[in-house]
Amino acid sequence: MPQDVLNTISYPADLRKIPKEKLPQLAQELREFIINIVATKEGHLGASLGVIELTIALHYVFNTPDDILVWDVGHQAYGHKILTGRKHIFHTNRQLNGISGFPKRAESIYDTFGVGHSSTAISAALGMAIASKLKGEIEKQHIAVVGDASIASGMAFEALNHAGVTDTNLLIILNDNAIGIDPSVGALKNYFTKVKLNGAKEADNIFEALNFNYSGPINGHNLELVISELERLKNVSGPKVLHVITTKGKGLRQAEENQVVYHAPGKFDALTGDLPPKTNEAQPPKFQDVFGRTLVELASENEKIIGITPAMPTGSSLKFMMDTFPQRAFDVGIAEQHAVTFSAGMATRGFVVFCNIYSTFLQRAFDQVIHDVCLQKIPVIFCLDRAGIVGEDGATHHGIFDLAYLNCIPNLIIFAPRNETELRNIMFTAQKGLDLPIFIRYPRGRGNILEWQKPFNLIDIGKAETLKEGNRILILTIGTINHNALKAIDLLSASEREKVGCIDVRFLKPLDENLLHEVFQKYGTIITVEDGTTVGGLGGSIASFAAIHNYQRKIEQLGVPDVFLEHGTVEELQKQAGISSEEIYKTIKKYL
Numbered sequence: 001m002p003q004d005v006l007n008t009i010s011y012p013a014d015l016r017k018i019p020k021e022k023l024p025q026l027a028q029e030l031r032e033f034i035i036n037i038v039a040t041k042e043g044h045l046g047a048s049l050g051v052i053e054l055t056i057a058l059h060y061v062f063n064t065p066d067d068i069l070v071w072d073v074g075h076q077a078y079g080h081k082i083l084t085g086r087k088h089i090f091h092t093n094r095q096l097n098g099i100s101g102f103p104k105r106a107e108s109i110y111d112t113f114g115v116g117h118s119s120t121a122i123s124a125a126l127g128m129a130i131a132s133k134l135k136g137e138i139e140k141q142h143i144a145v146v147g148d149a150s151i152a153s154g155m156a157f158e159a160l161n162h163a164g165v166t167d168t169n170l171l172i173i174l175n176d177n178a179i180g181i182d183p184s185v186g187a188l189k190n191y192f193t194k195v196k197l198n199g200a201k202e203a204d205n206i207f208e209a210l211n212f213n214y215s216g217p218i219n220g221h222n223l224e225l226v227i228s229e230l231e232r233l234k235n236v237s238g239p240k241v242l243h244v245i246t247t248k249g250k251g252l253r254q255a256e257e258n259q260v261v262y263h264a265p266g267k268f269d270a271l272t273g274d275l276p277p278k279t280n281e282a283q284p285p286k287f288q289d290v291f292g293r294t295l296v297e298l299a300s301e302n303e304k305i306i307g308i309t310p311a312m313p314t315g316s317s318l319k320f321m322m323d324t325f326p327q328r329a330f331d332v333g334i335a336e337q338h339a340v341t342f343s344a345g346m347a348t349r350g351f352v353v354f355c356n357i358y359s360t361f362l363q364r365a366f367d368q369v370i371h372d373v374c375l376q377k378i379p380v381i382f383c384l385d386r387a388g389i390v391g392e393d394g395a396t397h398h399g400i401f402d403l404a405y406l407n408c409i410p411n412l413i414i415f416a417p418r419n420e421t422e423l424r425n426i427m428f429t430a431q432k433g434l435d436l437p438i439f440i441r442y443p444r445g446r447g448n449i450l451e452w453q454k455p456f457n458l459i460d461i462g463k464a465e466t467l468k469e470g471n472r473i474l475i476l477t478i479g480t481i482n483h484n485a486l487k488a489i490d491l492l493s494a495s496e497r498e499k500v501g502c503i504d505v506r507f508l509k510p511l512d513e514n515l516l517h518e519v520f521q522k523y524g525t526i527i528t529v530e531d532g533t534t535v536g537g538l539g540g541s542i543a544s545f546a547a548i549h550n551y552q553r554k555i556e557q558l559g560v561p562d563v564f565l566e567h568g569t570v571e572e573l574q575k576q577a578g579i580s581s582e583e584i585y586k587t588i589k590k591y592l
């Protein structure tokens with residue numbers, strides 16, 4: 001279909017010149033534009049397709065960027081990006097040096113707040129609204145668009161509680177499609193369902209009770225209706241909520257029917273919407289599936305085992321446990337802080353709790369890890385998924401800080417499996433009973449071992465593993481990045497290779513100090529390799545071990561330097577950080 005209307009728009013000012021009757025056509029063209037590009041370049045799909053009409057209406061009615069529009073999470077902002085000056089570069093979405101998959105302040109003045117993690121929009125927009133008031137900008141409008149799953153998170157509730165006692169020009173658009181990545185959960189979801197079925201009586205309207213002017217629910221795909229509601233609300237002062245009902249994936253049949261998969265489907269056929277056929281070739285498993293299947297295996301034997309996820313059952317594969325043992329598995333919604341303390345509570349009553357959280361999202365629950373878990377030595381088993389560099393989601397999502405932010409906390413064990421077998425074995429070991437909480441970190445995606453479902457073996461807590469002896473240079477690694485180090489050693493000539501040793505430290509805490517003393521006496525150069533920030537991570541720990549024990553050795557720390565790593569493929573970003581096998585090889589050569 002030709003992009004007749006879309007072609008006339010570079011910025012919202014162009015959009016506002018389009019007659020209203022043409023807007024449905026624009027919606028159709030915008031959907032096709034997004035589908036065509038995401039089909040080949042990949043990225044988030046369903047959420048953006050669901051808010052096409054809303055996006056057009058918001059930029060049509062409000063005077064963006066003077067009026068301030070804040071997207072929550074930002075995975076639904078592709079239409080917004082395309083209508084705000086980035087149509088011509090949208091094909092670079094999420095690629096190295098391309099535009100970010102999320103709104104980003106450095107990218108555009110229309111991106112008023114950087115996002116990626118959920119539930120921040122109401123706080124940010126309220127901050128902006130109060131700032132506008134203090135600056136005397138009383139005409140300015142502030143709009144936060146937040147999803148039904150994200151509004152259930154603690155931060156969003158905190159912001160509602162504050163906003164309700166202000167008289168700010170704040171409009172919250174609740175984009176209710178009854179799903180997050182997986183179906184929404186909890187009492188609030190049930191309440192939204194009731195409102196949709198029965199309407200919202202003032203007496204029991206949760207938003208009215210918090211002092212918001214509430215309207216809706218309205219059909220978010222009816223452009224005329226959405227525009228007229230926004231026009232009306234523009235002239236209503238004080239905090240307001242507009243409840244909009246949309247369909248995630250709207251306009252692409254498969255995306256509407258299979259909303260979980262089409263949240264971020266990977267490549268697909270833009271014309272038919274079909275996913276590529278599954279390959280029959282045997283592949284090593286995803287670490288996520290090793291986690292999910294092993295948990296079920298262990299839970300079949302150990303009835304005390306519980307599984308917990310904050311809103312990522314599919315991504316983490318906790319869904320296997322939810323399907324097999326629904327009474328012992330909990331999706332608590334986007335509530336990382338609650339997930340941690342809820343896990344701690346269950347563990348105090350003798351349950352063996354596996355709490356699976358993406359490394360980047362555990363950042364939300366730092367205090368809960370310290371105050372509710374480690375300080376009390378509660379032996380929760382944390383499985384930190386998406387540890388290390390995650391790739392195209394970029395700076396907001398890399399799991400590169402966990403080693404550093406956990407390393408400074410007393411009373412915990414930090415372990416990173418080098419492969420699938422080690423992940424299984426540490427899960428087996430942990431559920432036998434540990435005195436301390438353990439944090440097991442592993443990356444997004446596949447491992448290397450086809451035959452991974454071997455009998456379990458216990459892992460010795462605090463024991464590193466020597467993988468190769470050498471005599472001059474020692475490579476110390478943690479986790480799956482070990483693979484790159486071994487490949488780098490393989491690139492050396494036979495005589496060079498003899499000089500290089502390699503140890504997988506496995507545990508950042510407790511460090512295997514006995515082995516470290518041995519090797520510091522043997523090797524002149526130590527190279528540490530980790531897929532996280534070296535500041536406070538393995539590199540930091542080894543440097544401080546050397547300093548404390550007065551070892552005068554050359555120590556080179558490879559890992560993510562003290563910067564926010566942007567988006568790109570994992571391979572590209574590993575190269576950038578100096579931890580691809582070729583880069584590690586170059587570093588080794590420097591010392592040979």
Ligand SMILES: Cc1ncc(C[n+]2csc(CCOP(=O)(O)OP(=O)(O)O)c2C)c(N)n1
Nearest residue numbers: 047116117118147148149150179180181311
């Ligand atoms: C703090 C945090 N936890 C988890 C996620 C992962 N996540 C991204 S989108 C999403 C679902 C959001 O659902 P909703 O707000 O309803 O928006 P929709 O996708 O339906 O548009 C989740 C759980 C995240 N981005 N941030």
Ligand SMILES: CC(=O)[C@@H](O)[C@H](O)COP(=O)(O)O
Nearest residue numbers: 073075116264315386393444
């Ligand atoms: C927007 C968001 O936070 C999620 O959709 C995230 O992109 C999921 O990442 P995975 O694809 O690694 O599960």
Ligand SMILES: [Mg+2]
Nearest residue numbers: 147148179180
């Ligand atoms: Mg939703």
